[in-house]
Structures are given as structure tokens and as C-alpha cells.
Amino acid sequence: MMSSFGRGASEAELSQLRSTMEAIEVACFSIQNVHPNSVETLSPISFFRRFHTMAERVYHKYEEQAAAAIQDAALREWGFLAAEDKRSLITFCLCYSMEHASSADAYVQAKVSSIGALLMKRGWMELSAAEKDAFFSEVNRAIHGAHGVDAQFAGISFLESLVCEFSPSTSSAIGLPVEFYEQCGASLELDYLQKFYCWAQEAALNVTDKAIGLVATVTELKVFSAALRLMFQIMNWEFRSTANGAYNSSNCRTMLSSGFRRHAVLLTKYECVLVEPGPTWRDVLISSGHIDWLLRVYGVLRQKLASDKIWSDSPLAVSARQLIVQFCSLTGSIFPLDDGQMQKKHLLQLLSAIIQWIDPPDVVIAAIKDGASESELLDGCHALLSIATLTSTELFDDLLKSFRNYGTLQLLSSLTCEVVKAHALANDEEVEWCSEPLDVLLETWSILFGQTDLDKKVLASDGIDAAAKLFYTIVDSQLKAAAASAFDAEDDAEHFHASVSKRDERFSLYAIIARVAADITIPLLMRLLSERFALLHQGKGITDPTCTLEEIYWILLMAGHVLTDPGEGETPLVPEALETEWTREEDERLLHLAKLMPTQWSTIAPIVGRTPSQCLERYEKLLDAACVKDENYELGDDPRKLSPW
Template identity: 55%
Template sequence: MEGFPERGKAADLGQLQSTMHSIELACTSIQMHMNSAAAEATILSLSQTPQPYQACKFILENSQVANARFQAAAAIQNAAIREWGFLSSDNKRSMISFCLCFVMQHANSPEGYVQAKVSSVAAQLLKRGWLEFSATDKETFFYQVNQAVYGIHGVDVQFTGINFLESLVSEFSPSTSSAMGLPREFHEHCRKSLELDHLKTFYCWARDAALSVTNRIIESDSAIPEVKVCTAAFRLMLQILNWEFSTTAFADGVKQGSDSPKRSECNLVQPGPAWRDVLVTGGHIGWLLRLYGALRQKFSCEGYWLDCPIAVAARKLIVQFCSLTGTIFLSDNVQMHEHHLLELLSGIIQWIDPPDAVSKAIECGKSESEMLDGCRALLSIATVTTPSVFDQLLKSTRPYGTLTLLCVLMSEVVKILMTNNSEEETWSWEARDILLDTWTALLVPINRSGGNALLPAEGKNATASLFALIVQAELKAASASAFKDDDSDYLQASIVALDERLSSYALIARAAIDVTIPLLTRLFTERFERLSQGHY
């Protein structure tokens, strides 16, 4: 940021050191809860000073106090956004370049929050000048980032480059962008431009970064720096898949999801046909599943591994791929989407099957995170396909359909709930809610069409058995709580939760109405008879 004026003239070394010491003292005072008001005023004055860039740069490069460096970065951010219209083009570019160079040069710094702040400043300033900068300007910035992400300057710089892209994508996304005092049209133009010209490229950079470290991770028996690179790449890829894509058209025959309320989040991924080569036909998903499977097998005896950042990030990415839909799949090739879902389900099935063995392992202390992610994957698949296609997916590799697996899985969860009979929310509560949302996603469209003919016969039978077990479980729970003096707030919350479940139970009952109506009739009759005989 050389050449930036400091109140009209270059500040001398003594002034810069004095400013740095004042900010350091203020940061230390706040940490020690000493004279906090005066300290906060000192820090605020740095941001409010006209063109404080030389002082901020000096603090970033020379201060030994991490919080002082953080505040200097924040001051650059605030002042630059405020004074953007008065800065020259060269100064704008040099400010962004300085921030990028700083995070790359300090990539191995232990103060990650300072790095993250400087990275976010670079991202915000790049967005602020996005509509002003030429294509050449942008390519100059991104060339530096590309070299970092590809690992040319080492693992630490590679990790930093990926984190910068994560900050940049976040800044351009409407739901996470920073306020700049600019009209909504500015943010929308930036979003569309990034999506059209750069987003797919960023995804490929992240994918290639993960690919570049895969072998070392699999071959290593200890923690290595490449793991954090792969984890960061997975996070960036997931973030990009969660982008609010402008292309929202659906291919013919592709289910458009349900507008019914769900307890579990499921975001559809609709990037459009331009992404087909990267996400569908390039073997990308197979590689991801093989990587997770290899690491899962390698660390099968290490109970902690399922909750390690790389495992969590990989599963989230796999689950998100289950929500891929729309025109990215050829409208005249229905098998393309089905093959995509089958490939994913074949990798995910081991997370949830056999259900009894999985639940037993969890009850014995194994992490439930993988099983819950498997349930989320089923929900995502159910949201983007029809019941018949959903059921057929598993039949290519198993003697039963996916609906039967869903019934058996939920039956196991219901049994765990009946056995434990706990008022505390456990993994089985969460699994039940996710699986009920899966049923809702499958059955709401059928219910609206006025029939259940679209549900296969095998699926109807399994659904009827599941409903019978659900009724048994809810009757047991009602009996156990009938004479409890519950807190009114807790009771109200329980009633609301039960109402939500009942709406899903009703859908399941309608799917096998020939069996469930006689069952309910018999149960009502039996209980009315007991009441009439004085049995409570």
C-alpha cells in the first residue's frame, strides 16, 4: 500500500510506532478488562481516521500483538469502504494486493483469526471494486490465488488460498455478504458475474487441490498438513454447491421437491447444464466416495475418526450431491439422474445398513454422526425423485427396495426410542425427525395426486408394518406420560412436536390405507371397550 497518504503526507517512523503502541496498549487493556471504554475509543479512532492505511500496514507488518493486527485489518476494511470513492484505482488495487500478499506470506501464522480477517478484507474490497476492475485486474489477483491453491508455494499457502476463496464466495453470496451501503442491484450484479465467470473455476481449483493431496492422506498413518488442505477444499466445494444459482429450471420428469414444512434442512443444488462435466460425467463423485471409503476403512478402529473435520466435511459434501437436480441432467436421459443417485446410495448404504447393527454400535458408544448423515442423504434423494424411482435404486444391488430399507431403518429408530423412553433428545430423536421428513418428501406429492398407486406393493407392506410399530410406540409413550405433572411450557412444546409428527404419521398411514385403517379401527374399539369397562 505504498503511496497511500496519511492525512495528506507520509507519516514518519516515530508517528507509526506511536500509533502501533497505542493500539497494542488498547488491545491489552481490553483483554485485561482495564479502562475498556478508553481503549475502545482508541481503537475506534484508528478506523475513523481519514486514510489510516500506512499506520494499519505498519501495525500488520510489525506488531507482536495479534489483536492489534486484527484491529488494523478491521480499520483498513472500514476506512476503505467509507473512502472508496476518493481512492485512486492504483491505491484500490494495491490495497487488495497487500492483503493477499500478507495472508500468503504469513500462511503458517498460529493466529488464524488474524489471517481470516485480512483474507475477508481482501475479499470485501475485491467485491467493492468488482464492477470497476477490468478483466485483466481480476485475472492478476486470481493468478496469485490460483498458484497458492495449486500448492506451488507449499501446503500452508495452499490452505490459505482456499480459505481466501471461501471468504470471497461468502462475500458474493447474498445471504452472507457484508453491508456496504450500496443498492441491492450492485450485489446482484456481482453475484451474477461471479457465478457466470468464476464460480465453476473456483470449484475446479478446490477439487484439484483435494486431488493433489489425496494419496498422501491415504498413505499416511499420522496427522499431516495435507489433511487440513483437503478439509478446506471440501468446505469450499460444499459452499459453492450451496450457492443460490440463477439456473433453476428443472429437467422433464425431475421432481421439484416438496413445499411441505420439514424439520430437517435440505437445499436443492441446481447449477444448470454448464456444470454437467464437472459434477456428473467426470467421475468426481466416484472419487469422493472412494476417498471417504478408504479413510473409513483405514481408521475403522479409531472411534474418533467419524467426527474428524475431514470426515465430517466429506460426508456433508456427499449428502449435498444427493440434492443435485434440474437441467444439469439431460432431459432425454432419465437414467443419468438415476445412475447419479445409485452411485451415491451405493456408497452411503454402509452408513445405515444393517440398521440393527448400526444402532447397536451407536448405543455401545460409536458416534452417531455418520448414521445421521446417512438419514439426511435419504431425505435428499427422496426430495429430488419419485417414490417409484426411490424404491428401485436399491433393487439393483439388493433383493429389496429403498422403501423397505427406509421402513426397517425407521423401525429400528422407533424401537430404540421405545426402549430408552427418555425425555432427553438423543440421536434417535434426531434420526426419527429426519426420516419422518423423508417420508413427507416422498408421500406429500402422492397424497396431493389423490391416491397411493405410485407406491410399490412391497413398499406398502413395509409401510404398514412401520405404521403399526409407530402406533405401538406412541401409545406406550402416551401411557407413560398420562399422569405426569409436566411443566406447562414443556407440555406445550411436546404437544407442538407431537402435532408435527402426527401429520407425517398420517401420510404413512394413507400410503397403506388398506391395512392401517382396519388397524386403527381395531385399536380404537379395544380402548373404548376398556374405558366402558372402567379400565384406565
């Protein structure tokens, strides 16, 4: 590195460079090995200033080392520092961020800002209310532009770092008891969190007209994006102290009767975070029209910059969508007890804007294949998932009917169909962009229809039809993919086991969709299986059966997941959704079809040979249990001797 850095430099310059770098290394070592008795003469601030001066002369990357060193030294020696030194150290970090806000080294500025936030947390319980107010008053002045646009951005970024540092899920460990973190978080939430949000609102509002008019400078857009990120971080906070409008038992019944869930839903792949800031936030978020402003700004910019394919991935667009999606999880006592009317209005407002990101699904997917970004699609899918975690299946479906002639389930079905087809046809490069949207959409179906207390009688017929349509698309796409991959080699055993795990996870989600319309989907599987066996009989000894066997393999796996749940023990369970809709005789027919497969076919397509034993084991255990429970079952009724039809 030395030779490449000094290419073309004189010997004197190289000598100076070497000596300076050695001095920096000594400074690093000194900061990291400060003796308690030397603290007064070797304070972290003086080290950092000396470090910065030397780093400016040579290589900016040494500022990163200085930042890391000052953090380690300050935390280690915190108990030995005087109160004034502690305050000065925090102030120095903030001032450094402000003074160097226009620097090209964004990482260094962010690092110093995060150090200031960390030290602020470390000394939070030692600072008086007046000292905190005075400190944040200066930050507020910077956010309102008193020191220029660059300092405005630095002030907002500092508050973002502070909120992240105080949040339990993103905080840094500093070796103190859990109670300390809880006290700091509760104090920040009660005294400052809403103030920070309002400051970010004002900063964003001040630049809104310029942003919409497309005349904002790059730095002003950075301020706008940073303000939105700060608002998102605050909405990502796990509110405890201000959510004081807790629901009693009668209120819980009101929530349930209105179609809204009271508690968080356990998701398979994604974390369900309910945003419950409490009634004190109602004016700031709901009554003020703040959410309407956000949707309007994003909608206008989206329309004006529609021809720019990369705009949707810009920091401003990403930050705005993050906040919009987070608002989809807003719930609790921030809404009044009005039978859920205000919350329904809130979700309708969001859904009417979000639907533009994902509808019509075929057009959206075609645009992505043509080079457009998939970020809006993914965020739209996450928004639907968030709404599903808050609402009953019936309410979820009814939301879209308020301004469209079809329900949300039909939109969800159409969107999932298009993503399923894209995923089945995707090559290795394309599969990445459609895998996550598919996972999110399948998780949404699981939330809506995977409930054990789901009453299908309340579902409209179009909801069941939407599930049946989706399952047909899944089967059709996956059978084509299975046939196309029939001759693929399986050289990588580790990859194979990983893909099997992923496949089984998706099959379980497919099965939930199939059970919604079991009277349509299970006969479909039986018909397809019968057709494939007929093809094998017709072409035996004439045509290569490998592709057909792969399709049989897929159908058997799918049928096994639809008809049984793994349960917690070794014996598979009959899904509750099928207990009253699926008879033993029909199950026996499918078992008989599986028994028809000659074992020698497994030598043609080895992967198929493993399938019958897996599925038959499930079915036989279920039938054995049915034989014991069913008094009308005759021992002579061997399902292996039944005619399939």
C-alpha cells in the same frame, strides 16, 4: 484480567502492558473515526500494520479488533480511497493471510481472509478483467503449493470466503442496491466459479494418495478438507447464468415421465436446494469420474479408520459427506435428455455408497448407543431426503432394487422404525441425537406420500407394507412412552405448549404414513382403542387407570390427525387419501368409542379430559357435513347411539 495476566510479572512489565493496551485502544478509536481529509495520511493499511505490531507484543486477541476495525474503516471510506489504495488493501489482506498461514490464531486468519473477500466484492465492478485475472493467478499459484502447504490452505480458504461472500444466502450487506449483488454474483459464476472448483479438485487430488495411505501430515489433511469445503460451497451456489440449458415444455414432460421432478419441493422443516449448474459443468462433475473419486476416497478412509470412533466427526470426513449429500441434489440440464438414464445412474452410484452409513439400521443404532458418532446416520438421512425431493415415489423405491432384493421404501421403513424406537426410549441426554434424524426421515415420508396426486395403484404391495410396518412401530413405541409418562408433572406451562406444538407437528407426519395403508392402520387404531376401553371396564374401581387413560389420549389424538386435515379454515377436511377408502359408518364407530369415556375419568388423568372435546369436535363437524351430502343418511342414525361393533 490485568492482575491474572500479570501474575508473577514485574511492575515495569505491567506498566509497559498498560501503556501498550492504551495505545491499542487509541488506534482502534482512530480507525473507527477517520475523517475524509485524513485518509491519505491515515490509511487502513498503515493502521492495520501498526495494530499488528503492537498486538504481537502483548495479546493476540487485539488482532481481532484490528481486523474488525480495518473492515469498518475500509467500507466507510471506500469512496475516498484511490484505485491503487483499494487494490493494495485487498492484496494486503490476502498477503497477510498467506504470511501468517501457520499462525495458531486460525480465527484471525479467517477473519482477515473474509475481509479480503468482502473488499473484493466491494470493488468487483471497479476492477478490470486483467486485474482480477492477475489477482486470482497469484491465488492459484498458492493453491498449487508454490508458497508451501500453509499458504496453500490459506489460498483455498480465501476462495471459500469469496464464494460465501458472493452467494446471496451468505453474503454480507454493504449498503448497495440489489442489482450490484446480482451483477457481482453473475460475473463470478460465469468467469470464475468453475475455475475455482477445478483448482480445489487439483489440490485435493495432489494429496489423495497420502491421505489414503494414512501418511499425510496434519496440514496436508487441512488442505484436503479445505478443498472439499470449497467444492461444497460452490455446489451450494444458486446457479443462474450457467444453467442455460433450460427445459422447454416437451423436455418437462420427459422429466416427468422419467420419474424425476422438475421443480423444487416445498419442505416443512428443511430447505430444498436443487443443484442446477447447467450443461457446462457436465465434464467437470459427471464425465470426469470426479464423484466416483470422492466416494472411493471416503470409502477407503472409512474402512481403514473404522476402529476410530471420532474419525467420522473429523473435518475431512464431515467435508466429504457434505459434498456427497449435496451431489444427491444435482439435477437439471447438466444431465442429457436420455429419459433420465444418466441421472438414475448418478443416484444409484451415490446410494450404493451412502447405504453403508445407514444399513443395517439396527446395527447402526446399536453402535451409536455404544458410543459411536451419529453424524453418518444424520447425513445418510439427509441424502435420502434429497433423493426423495428429486424422484417420484415409484422411482425412489426402485433405485435400491437395482442392487438389493428389496426397495428403498423398505430400507426407509426399517431405518425409521429403529430411530423411532430409539427416540421413544431415549433419556434427556440421548433424545438430542435421535430427534434430528427422526425429523429428517419423517420429512422424507411426507415428500414421498404427502403429494395430492399420489397414485397408490402404482405402489408395489411391499411399499404399502413398509408404511404399515412403520406405523405399527410408531404406535407401539408411543403407547409405551405414553404409559411410562402418565405420572409426569406438567409444571412448566411454556415447555408444555412447546412440546404440544412439536407433538402435533409429528402427529401430522405420522398421519401421512398411516393413510398410505389406511385399510390396515385405521382398523389398528380402532382395535387398540376398543381394547383400552375394555381394560377400563374390567379394572374399574380395582386398578389405577391412569396409564390406560394416557394411552387412550394418545390414540384419540393420533386418530384425529389420521382422519382429518386441519385445512386453512376452522372446519377440518377429509384427507384426499381417505375419501375413497374410509366410510362414514366406520368413522361413526370411532366417534361412538370416544363418546364412551366417562367425564369423571378426566379427574384421574387431567390431560385426557382435554382430548375428547378436541377430537369429537373434528368428528362431529365431519359427520354433520356427511349428513348433508349423503342423501341416504337418516336423521335417526345418531352415531352416539350406535353399537361400536
